Amino acid sequence: MEKTFQPADIETRWYQEWEARGYFAPQGGERAYSIMIPPPNVTGSLHMGHGFQEAIMDALIRYHRMRGYNTLWQVGTDHAGIATQMVVERQLEAQGINRHDLGRDKFVEKVWEWKEESGGTITRQLRRLGSSLDWSRERFTMDPGLSAAVQEVFIRLYREGLIYRGKRLVNWDPALHTAISDLEVVAEEEQGHLWHFQYPLAGGEGHVTVATTRPETMLGDTAVAVHPDDERYSHLIGRTIALPLTGREIPVIADDYVDREFGTGVVKITPAHDFSDYDMGRRHGLPMINIFNDDAAINDEAPEPYRGLDRLAARQRVVADMDALGLLEKVDDHTLRVPRGDRSGVVIEPYLTDQWYVDAREMAKPAIEAVESGAIQFVPKQWENTYFAWMRDIQDWCISRQLWWGHRIPAWYDESGNFYVGASEAQVRVEHELADSVTLRQDEDVLDTWFSSALWTFSTLGWPEETPELATFHPSSVLVTGFDIIFFWVARMIMMTLHFRKEVPFHTVYVHGLVRDGEGQKMSKSKGNVIDPIDLIDGIDLESLVSKRTAGMMQPQLASKIEKATRKQFPEGIAPYGTDALRFTYFSLASTGRDIKFDIGRIEGYRNFCNKIWNAARYVLMNCENQDCGVNSELPMDFSLADRWITGKLEETTAQVTRALENYRFDFASQALYEFVWNEYCDWYLELSKPVLWDDNAAEAAKRGTRHTLLHVLEKMLRLLHPFMPFITEEIWQTVGAMAGKSGPTIMLEPYPQAGEKGVDSVANADIEWLKGVIVGIRNIRGEMNIAPGKELPVLFRNGDQRDQARLGHNAQFLKKLARLADITWLSAGEESPVAATALVGELEILVPMAGLIDKDAELQRLGREIDKLEKDLSRLKGKLGNASFVDRAPAEVVAREQEKMEAQQQALATLQEQQQHIRQL
């Protein structure tokens, strides 16, 4: 074995082996366990959030596979309608053409080509993370089978009256020329202005003043509203305004939506371009004047001078014209929330169009019930509130998108504007008995990508066919996802699945936090703080990292800032840490919080941890290879105290890890493993094995017992670690497993260790704690007195009881080796001791004679510190026990424990004070 762990070559080697041998596919078993991967964008690439999520799913999957479940991890990708179409359009743009030049069919062909070209990136990355996905069942939302499911769902919902078509105000993206759902709009605060316009009364007797943040919309105003109880304006209600610039007259209406406190208390109403105005317009039967075209430029409904102007130009023109008329009263600075498309980044316009909707209100009812009843449980539970809050006030879901890439809506129109929903034009004709002379054209629009991903848990398993896979693996066991898509995806999956399957899509939703950078900033391309998980695995030099972060930016002016920050943060680039270290880092960060700050220091620590495991294995192999380890022999074995102790500790760790996994506390699991491997197995057990293995006089049975323990604890530990660190454990296990008598081909399919077969050996535990206490006491003196670590010390013991004597008797060789002792002398009661530095283990005094070794003042200082600490603690304990109400009212065992503690401390204090006196007198 190499002296240090080198992850690079073993990782790809093992992954290929596992995949080629079909280990990832379901293996049978009575109980099924399944997870459906949240489908990433087929042409995208994995970011840290994905890496985190995949690691968690893989741990769950590997754990259950090892537990003998019939385990399926379903893999696949989605077609990401808007994002993918945007990318291809940009490619075309670079060639100076747009999609309309190509036409729909050619364009969609281009997108498929791009999908074929770039679709491998994400699956390659998933493999690098070690994800044990069943690649034989890979699905894509645009596959024929999944597309058929989408069509089936659309048609059935339409026939049930749960999908309808309507002319409504939607969120219109003027850059992408499509409607988007409210979830795809992000509203951020921005600096704007509030323009105050005077609107003259039609009779010429004065004016009212309205305030607006979007002056251009006045061209579409159809009323002015005041609050019904507002005495300032009550006389105006029912009168008429001469709307400037348009020549139209509009009424003054009363509506209690109006906030009397805001602005002037008078609101202009533009029902076709504002959501709340739209509602008011419907309440009052106002006309709706649409003044925009698809680009959000002014259309021909508006007065001639404004036609064709972009909305911003129109705004300037309107303001200038109003000013010229003397009707611009004032302009205030104003902070407002501007809605922008989360993909395009442009300002979204409320826009009146024909769209398709899902009646979400109706479908939400059973979906709420499923969570209320506990059929679906969120972990952590608090996310259920988020879910409920949204579901109980859900809006109808606009599912049509004016794109070419996606599932085309199965609806056909005739020339009189009637439409027919069905699986194909031919079927529609038959069903509706349409003559051949009737021309039909299919709806141009496609469905929201989330519409198809809402079917993901069952469409991937073959629905609408009733396949064996559906029967076995649906509902799935758990959904692992980020809280940011609870609305987008989780809620919609629950609604769709309950409706079509009459069962839940999953029993548990594990919601994890969002991975952020070391400063807590969201990782994004425009911030230039993105880390590719693969770069943490393979490493990347600084120059490549800088160019990766600054390439192809939407806002190139930020590049130099990003370059500077990157050079500062990663002056040496990023070292290669390997997949196992990356995964272990994710687990250690997977607590219940909402933000996960990714600190590069953590991964380095876990890379070191891998190396520790590697070297522990090296030690075990050096000592056990070609030796009798008691595996297949009948020869007797003696197990030392340390052997029994570490075996018990492993049991304890197994129980902790299992409990943590059952509770989705991957941070607890990783901590328990780290603690065991490093602080118990390596720091103590391996050291304690040396005196036995390296002692020529030790009995063969004892050596055999120790080798046996070394080997079997390591082997079991590897299995315990495997779901978290698949590669290093497989690599080591291949040798160690065979030596320990395992014949399976891979650790992946070995049983996961179960706790509780053997109890913890509490006697061995107490004895080892004693031993550690003695060793640490001596090391402490050595460390603080600056005695060379190699210097062998004589040590005296005094004042211990029979148990101390017995323990010393059994462990003298361990003590000598681990504390580097020359000899140990037991002083009988009352025997005079030389002047010495002292350590205490219970009542036992450990004395290191000072002659020539220890400086008097240094030892006095050290004792002083110890005594201070004891005195402080003691006064706290005395106060507590002197408090009558504590003694009376606290449980007896708590009082007794405090009492014991106090007595022990008093004893220790007395001993140390005596020593202090003794040394002072020198």
Next chain:
RNA sequence: AGGACUAUAGCUCAGUUGGUUAGAGCGCUACCUUGACAUGGUAGAGGUCCCCAGUUCGAAUCUGGGUAGUCCUACCA
């Protein structure tokens, strides 16, 4: 505006039902190449558990109030 979450060591975070000497990793200090590992070992320093009040014999933990930050929802033109 409403709601949620967070506040613990220099940094990133644990702390499950109130009783711990309040922990871990990284970082820091000193010493050390000893036959698994310097990606290491040994020892050590470092905390007003955000603030105030309350409940309790006892609060990092429970309750109320405040401060700061993050996020989500909402029609303030």
